[in-house]
Every structure is written in C-alpha cells, then in structure tokens.
Amino acid sequence: MIAYLSNLATQLAIFGILAATLNFIVGYAGIFSIAHAVFFGLGAYAGAQIALLLVPDVVLACLFAAAIAGGLSLCLALPALRVRGEYFVAASLGLQMVAVTLFAELKPLTGGIGGLVGIPLPTLFGVPVGVLPVALAALALVLLATALLARGAFGRTLTAIRDAESAAEALGKNVAAAKTLAVGFACAGAGVAGALYALHTSFVNVESFTMEYSVLVMAMVIIGGTGTLWGPLIGTVILLSLPAGLAFLPFIPPSEVGAIQQILYGLAMTLLMIFRPAGLVGDLSRGRATA
Amino acid sequence: MHIAPTLRRRGLLAAAAGLPLPFVRAARAQPSGEPYVMGTLFPMSGPNAEYGEAFTRGAQLALSHIAADNMLRRPIRLQAEDSQALPQPSVVGMNKLVNVDRAVWVLVSWTATSKAVAPIGDRAKVIMVNGGAVGPDLAGLSPYFWNVIALAHLEVPVMVGYLTRQRNVKRVALIYVDDPLGDAILGQLRAELPKAGAELVGSFSVPRAAQQFGPVAARVRQTRPDAVYVASFGGQQSQIIKGLRDNGVTQIICSYSAFSIDSVRQLPEAVGALYTTQKLDFESGDPVTRRFAAEFRARYNQTPVAYHANYYNAAYLFGLLARQVEQAGGEVNGDALREAMLRTRSFDLVGGRGTFDEQGNLMTQMQVNEIKGAGRSEIVQG
Structure with missing residues (x-):
C-alpha cells in the first residue's frame, strides 16, 4: 500500500508541477496554451537521454530537461507575442501536433512510438534516490517561485497584460519580454516534470505527451482555479485521485470497469464546474454565466 | 494572486474528497488463505475498449474452468x-495491482502499456502475461514478462507463404503505422517477399490517429498490388479497409492477428480479407480447445477468436503453474511460477500443445484465416 500511495504521490507531484507551471502562463499572463505536454515531453526525452547515455543523476537530468524545454519555449513564446485568445489556442494546437509528430518520427532521440525503455533508476550524486522526495522538492520550489514572481512587479505586469495588454503596453510595460520570460519559466518547469516522469516510469513514449495530456493539465488548472497558487495543485489531486479512487469501487464488474469509471469521472467534473465555475479555489464571482 | 482566507480548509477538504479512502481497508484485506489475485490491465x-472486453471474456472463462476443475486450493x-x-x-x-491488491499474475496488453508496466512487475517479481500486443520488442522485456501470442515477426512469413503459394501474389503493398510493430512488419515483408518470388511494391506510413485513407488508397492503387498488407490496430483497421474498398482497391487485404476483432470481422468490406493467428481449430479433437470453444459459445453467445483464446491461455496457465507450486508445497509467487514454467515448458492449451522458450514466449503453429462476413471467419491454411 505504501508503495502504491508513494507512486500516486509521485505522479501527483509531477503533474502538480505541470499544472502549477501552466497556471503561471494561463492564470497570470492569460496565455491559453494547449501545448504544455510538448514541453513535458521535451523534458522527459532530455532527462531520459541523460540517464541512458551519461548518468541517471536526477538533478542533472532535471537541469538539462529545464534547459531544453525552457530554450525551446520560444516556439510557444513567438506566437504568444503575435496573437491572443482563441487565435493563440489554435497556434498552440498546431505546435502540439507538430511536436507529437516529431516525437514519433525522431527515432534516434525519442525511440519513435516505441519510446525509450530501460531508463535506469535515479541517483543523486551517485546515491540511489526515490523520485518522490525530489518531485516534492521541485513542486515546492515551483510553488515558491510562482508565489514570489506573482507577488512582485513581474507578476503585476503579467496580470496587467492578461487583463488589458494594450493598456499595459501603453503604460510602458515590456510585454514581449514579460511574456517570453513567463513562457520560459513555465516550459522549463514542465521540462523538470518530464525528466522526473521519465525517471519514475523508466519508460517514455509519445503517448504520454499528446493533446489529451495537454487538455488534462489544462483541466487541472481550471478545476482548481486559474490564477491561484493552490488551485492547480488541488485540481491535480482531484483529477488524478478520482480515477484511482473509483478503481476501488468493488461493485463494478471487470468488463464494465472502464466505462463506469469514465462516466462517474466525467459526471463529477461536470457537476464541479456547475457548482464551482471558477474552480475550487477560484473567486466565486468569476466564471458564472450572466444573463 | 487570489488566496482566499479559507484556502487551507478548502484545500484539505478537496484533497480529502479526491483521495481514494477505501485504500486503507483494501490494504489490510490480504491475509494468507485469501484468494489469489489475478490482475488485468x-x-x-x-x-480500444472492444479489445479489453474481449480479453476479459477469455480470462473469465479460464478462471471458471480452473474453479470447476478444483485445480487450486485457493x-x-x-x-x-x-x-x-x-x-x-x-x-x-x-502499482495498485502489485502493491494494494497483491496480484501475483497480471494479464497485460498493448505494446506501450506493457513496456510502461514491465519495470514495475520486474521489480515486484510479478508475472505479466501478454496475449494481445505483437510488437517484436516485447520479447525479453523482463524474465517475468511472457507472451502467449505469436509476435509479429512470426506472423508475416506465414502470410507471405500463403499469399505467394496459394493466391499467386507477386506484388504486395503495405499500409502501416510507423511504430515498432509497423517497422517490424515492413522489415519482414522486405526480407520475406523476395525469398518467395514476390516484391514489396509500396509502403505507406499512416499516423496512428488518422481516420481518412482516401489519398493513401489512391497511392496504393498506383502501385498495382496483388495484395495490400495492413499493419494497424483498433478502430483504424476498419477505416483503412473501408478507405481501400471505397476508393476502388479490390485486391486482397491481409493483416496479422489484429484483424480478429469483431469490428473488422463484421465489416462488409472486410469479406475476403485474410489474417494470421496462432493455430486455433475449434473443431479439432483437442479436448482443451473443444471445451473452450463450446463453453465460450454457450456463455457469451459468440464464436471465440484468437484474442479470447490467448487470454484464456494466459489465465489458464496460472492455474497449471500454481497447481504445480501448490503440490510442491511452495508459495505461489512470481519466482515459483517462473521456475515451474521453465521446468515444464510445454502445456496443453487452447490451440494445442504450446511450448515456451527461455524468455517466456509461447511458440505455436500458425494458421491463415479468411473473413467470411457477419463475424465469421474460416481457416484457409491450418
């Protein structure tokens, strides 16, 4: 049981990092990216390759993954500088599709659809270490950085851009730099999550970085509450724990287990959005439809 | 940043609501003498739920036979x-199956998921048995990972031999998903067709999620093939078959064991299509096979196919091995079951006597089947 809970907690921490970093650009900067799984994937492949080719040092893998994902965040930042709203959603959708195709085709780097297998268990300075403590530490760092950045001038700039980009620019805010930095931070964080995921599962392939996962992480942010510190984390806990919890329902016959779980899962999410439209931690006055 | 004053309470409540509380009770309910737990993943x-349902039916029937025969003490x-x-x-x-349910035997499927769970089973020394995925990279994944299905590289030569000898096929085109399975089949066709006096006249990679195949069908027609080999799986197979027929490709369509699902066999456009499976003659004199076929039909009102048989075998094998371990007075765990398998190697299973190699791959004879429509298929080469 402890091992199971430990695995679940590790996945919660990893997806918590993903949700928290996506929330940074969605909730604070108003950049609605549905390509976050791309940077998760970049980090996973980078971390996996470090572990396979050099050494499975978890810190080294995370740093390399953050550098790769953060560096390539320009792919997302560039369209974010030119388009907003639904147009940016379409642009990020295109990025997601291109990236998934590349992940499937760049076999020397990603193993193609077959993926990378046999990723060694992580170490820290040569000592074997579990992914859970590292993931929790990384999550804490991401949340701390988010809180500090959001509370400072940078956070206020991002909020201003989110609420009225033209007004922020007119007031002398460097919109391009702020957006680029925000996207870079979020994508680097997603890269760290990816490296941890690769080291945790010992296997990565493109199926973990598809549009479904981008949407799942977006749902975590929205259900928890965008623009809040703890909301995405709570959304993560709910969206990952609910299916895990439903698996314990003893009355579901084996052949119907998937369908019933998915129905209950979807129903719970729908009800949640009806009664908490701004997310669990979000401002109650936001999100409701008005006549 | 909006951090409400009641955040901590809300967060705790939300977390508590999301956490699966029954964990605790389930973890304590595993004393010795309790049932063996066989997991399915x-x-x-x-x-792809259609596959899961088919796999489960095969396993359920095997468990009912194990119980009816009083094979095990638990x-x-x-x-x-x-x-x-x-x-x-x-x-x-x-992780739940291994660490909470304490499963000693897990039935798995799908290449990517098999690879993802193999390290977990390997560390926990839990036997994982695959009866659905045919990616050749599944061989040797772990000492505890076994295959009761012929992997793709064993299926292609059989189909090539049949096509060239029985159907006089000289030109074959391939439509494949660019994954390890598709790559393996491409490599096999390139190697096997020239040996049989035929040639691969075109190979067309399609994305895994693609559903429109008009342009691919047009390119296939340009190659003027005698047969088109489809290396895909799931619902996409039906779309490819429809796409080919709707666009005027009238030649033989053939594939590996993935064609044995109902959605393909019931497709009117699939009538005449050929596919390989391990040898499964349900009318044979083999008592295990006859019992399986008769009771499967009675229980599910459906003619069994290869996937039902594979997961029947995968589950029934547990009964055979666990009985050996019990009779020897040992504890039924992954190591004991593996030792029993390596000691015995050959087992009477559905389809006849099957023999495992050292890596845990079941070596069986193959057959070629032809889809006759309305969910029926017929053995055209046994």
Whole structure:
C-alpha cells in the first residue's frame, strides 16, 4: 500500500508541477496554451537521454530537461507575442501536433512510438534516490517561485497584460519580454516534470505527451482555479485521485470497469464546474454565466 | 494572486474528497488463505475498449474452468484495472495491482502499456502475461514478462507463404503505422517477399490517429498490388479497409492477428480479407480447445477468436503453474511460477500443445484465416 500511495504521490507531484507551471502562463499572463505536454515531453526525452547515455543523476537530468524545454519555449513564446485568445489556442494546437509528430518520427532521440525503455533508476550524486522526495522538492520550489514572481512587479505586469495588454503596453510595460520570460519559466518547469516522469516510469513514449495530456493539465488548472497558487495543485489531486479512487469501487464488474469509471469521472467534473465555475479555489464571482 | 482566507480548509477538504479512502481497508484485506489475485490491465474505456472486453471474456472463462476443475486450493479473484491503452494510467493501475491488491499474475496488453508496466512487475517479481500486443520488442522485456501470442515477426512469413503459394501474389503493398510493430512488419515483408518470388511494391506510413485513407488508397492503387498488407490496430483497421474498398482497391487485404476483432470481422468490406493467428481449430479433437470453444459459445453467445483464446491461455496457465507450486508445497509467487514454467515448458492449451522458450514466449503453429462476413471467419491454411 505504501508503495502504491508513494507512486500516486509521485505522479501527483509531477503533474502538480505541470499544472502549477501552466497556471503561471494561463492564470497570470492569460496565455491559453494547449501545448504544455510538448514541453513535458521535451523534458522527459532530455532527462531520459541523460540517464541512458551519461548518468541517471536526477538533478542533472532535471537541469538539462529545464534547459531544453525552457530554450525551446520560444516556439510557444513567438506566437504568444503575435496573437491572443482563441487565435493563440489554435497556434498552440498546431505546435502540439507538430511536436507529437516529431516525437514519433525522431527515432534516434525519442525511440519513435516505441519510446525509450530501460531508463535506469535515479541517483543523486551517485546515491540511489526515490523520485518522490525530489518531485516534492521541485513542486515546492515551483510553488515558491510562482508565489514570489506573482507577488512582485513581474507578476503585476503579467496580470496587467492578461487583463488589458494594450493598456499595459501603453503604460510602458515590456510585454514581449514579460511574456517570453513567463513562457520560459513555465516550459522549463514542465521540462523538470518530464525528466522526473521519465525517471519514475523508466519508460517514455509519445503517448504520454499528446493533446489529451495537454487538455488534462489544462483541466487541472481550471478545476482548481486559474490564477491561484493552490488551485492547480488541488485540481491535480482531484483529477488524478478520482480515477484511482473509483478503481476501488468493488461493485463494478471487470468488463464494465472502464466505462463506469469514465462516466462517474466525467459526471463529477461536470457537476464541479456547475457548482464551482471558477474552480475550487477560484473567486466565486468569476466564471458564472450572466444573463 | 487570489488566496482566499479559507484556502487551507478548502484545500484539505478537496484533497480529502479526491483521495481514494477505501485504500486503507483494501490494504489490510490480504491475509494468507485469501484468494489469489489475478490482475488485468486492459483498455476498458475509450476507442480500444472492444479489445479489453474481449480479453476479459477469455480470462473469465479460464478462471471458471480452473474453479470447476478444483485445480487450486485457493480461489482466484480477477481484479480489473483500466489501462486506457496509455502508459500513465497503466502505471497507476499496475502499482495498485502489485502493491494494494497483491496480484501475483497480471494479464497485460498493448505494446506501450506493457513496456510502461514491465519495470514495475520486474521489480515486484510479478508475472505479466501478454496475449494481445505483437510488437517484436516485447520479447525479453523482463524474465517475468511472457507472451502467449505469436509476435509479429512470426506472423508475416506465414502470410507471405500463403499469399505467394496459394493466391499467386507477386506484388504486395503495405499500409502501416510507423511504430515498432509497423517497422517490424515492413522489415519482414522486405526480407520475406523476395525469398518467395514476390516484391514489396509500396509502403505507406499512416499516423496512428488518422481516420481518412482516401489519398493513401489512391497511392496504393498506383502501385498495382496483388495484395495490400495492413499493419494497424483498433478502430483504424476498419477505416483503412473501408478507405481501400471505397476508393476502388479490390485486391486482397491481409493483416496479422489484429484483424480478429469483431469490428473488422463484421465489416462488409472486410469479406475476403485474410489474417494470421496462432493455430486455433475449434473443431479439432483437442479436448482443451473443444471445451473452450463450446463453453465460450454457450456463455457469451459468440464464436471465440484468437484474442479470447490467448487470454484464456494466459489465465489458464496460472492455474497449471500454481497447481504445480501448490503440490510442491511452495508459495505461489512470481519466482515459483517462473521456475515451474521453465521446468515444464510445454502445456496443453487452447490451440494445442504450446511450448515456451527461455524468455517466456509461447511458440505455436500458425494458421491463415479468411473473413467470411457477419463475424465469421474460416481457416484457409491450418
């Protein structure tokens, strides 16, 4: 049981990092990216390759993954500088599709659809270490950085851009730099999550970085509450724990287990959005439809 | 940043609501003398749920036979987890099966999910048996990972031999998903067709999620093939077959064992299509096969196919091995079951006597089947 809970907690921490970093650009900067799984994937492949080719040092893998994902965040930042709203959603959708195709085709780097297998268990300075403590530490760092950045001038700039980009620019805010930095931070964080995921599962392939996962992480942010510190984390806990919890329902016959779980899962999410439209931690006055 | 004053309370409540509380009770309910737990990790929802249901039926029938024959001193409980055919839910499900349910035997499927869960089973020394995925890279994944299905590289030569000798096929085109399975089949066709005096006249890679095949069908027609080999799986197979027929490709369509699902066999456009499976003559004199076929039809009102038989075998094998371990006075665990398998190697299973190699791959004879329509297929080469 402890091992199971430990695995679940590790996945919660990893997806918590993903949700928290996506929330940074969605909730604070108003950049609605549905390509976050791309940077998760970049980090996973980078971390996996470090572990396979050099050494499975978890810190080294995370740093390399953050550098790769953060560096390539320009792919997302560039369209974010030119388009907003639904147009940016379409642009990020295109990025997601291109990236998934590349992940499937760049076999020397990603193993193609077959993926990378046999990723060694992580170490820290040569000592074997579990992914859970590292993931929790990384999550804490991401949340701390988010809180500090959001509370400072940078956070206020991002909020201003989110609420009225033209007004922020007119007031002398460097919109391009702020957006680029925000996207870079979020994508680097997603890269760290990816490296941890690769080291945790010992296997990565493109199926973990598809549009479904981008949407799942977006749902975590929205259900928890965008623009809040703890909301995405709570959304993560709910969206990952609910299916895990439903698996314990003893009355579901084996052949119907998937369908019933998915129905209950979807129903719970729908009800949640009806009664908490701004997310669990979000401002109650936001999100409701008005006549 | 909006941090409400009641955040901590809300967060705790939300977390408590999301956490699966029954964990604690389940963890304590594993004293010795309780049923053996056999896990299944199949796609039970989403576009591949059809496979999961078929796999489960085969396993359920095997468990009922094990119980009816009083093969074991303890009953077996089937614990199903939904893999969704995706790695992440599979890892969660496998961890639950291994660490909470204490499964000693897990039936798995799908290449990517098998690879994702293999390290978990390997560390926990839990036997994982695959009867659905045919990616050749599944051989040797772990000493505890076995295959009761012929992997793709064993199926292609059989089809090539049949096509060239019985149907006088000289030109073959391939439509394949660019994954390890598709790559393996491409390599096999390139190697085997020239040996049989035929040639691969075109190979067309399609994305895994593609559903429109008009342009591919047009390019296939340009190659003027005598047969088109389809290396895909799931619902996409039916779309490819429809796409080919709708666009005027009238030549033979053939594939590997993935064609044995109902959605393909019931497709009017698939009539005449050929596919390979391991040898499964349900009318044969073999008592295990006859019993399986008769009771499967009676129980599910359906003619069994290769996948039903594979997962019957995968589950029934547990009964055979666990009985050996019990009779020797040992504890039924992964190591003991593996030792029993390596000691015995050959077992009477559905389809006849099957023999495992050292890596845990079942070596069986193959057959070629032809789809006759309305869900029926017929053996055209046994």
